[in-house]
Amino acid sequence: MDNLVEAPAVGPVRPGGRDYGSPSSARPSRTIGHGRIETVAIASLILTDTPRTSGTDPEHVLRLAEVKEGLPPILVQRSTLRVIDGMHRVKAAMLRGDDTIPVQYFEGSDAESFVQSVQANVAHGLPLSADEREAATERIVRIYPDWSDRAIAAVAGLSPPTVAGIRRRSTEKSSQLNRRVGRDGRRRPVDGAPGRKKAVDIMRERPEAPLRAVAQ
Secondary structure, three states: OOOOOOOOOEOOOOOOOOOOOOHHHOOOOOOEOOOOEEEEEHHHOEOOOOOOOOOOOHHHHHHHHOOOOOOOOEEEEOOOOEEEEOHHHHHHHHHHOOOEEEEEEEOOOHHHHHHHHHHHHHHOOOOOOHHHHHHHHHHHHHHOOOEOHHHHHHHHOOOHHHHHHHHHHHOOHHHHOOEEEOOOOOEEEOOOHHHHHHHHHHHHHOOOOOHHHHHO
């Protein structure tokens, strides 16, 4: 995000639903929150590990440098001081000769911070290129192999079939998973046929059983 109007910082990636045995089960969230804004020395910030692999756009940096007021705070991972969202605003502040910049902090792991960075830079401002979104998707698939194609697509700004293609060519681990976490945080089987067959068997054996019990 590097637009010229104030926008809220994106909230943290949060786990949802049930059956979350491992950290990789945390699902993406589009929850928006207004965190406390603080002023931080630009020299203390880490400007690496960004989904914007092509680097910053010099012309966009120049446009932002001309706007001294009204730019939203950047988003920074608190534990590392790495910039998650707002690289162009940082470069613009440096171009103006500023020593400090307003920030909002993100509380999360490195993996969660990367997902948050992708989500923020897809949602608004100067968007990630198609190549950058695909590269980011490949990394998210490796980090969270049990996320569904639709859940990853919602974060990366791609279609679920595109994510499925990236998954097939980028990892072998995902093919071993028989359940994935969807956008709602619920864990569902990749292939629902075995579950449907089991449900039919139960209904034949126990026709009086409530449907809710059969589903469980």
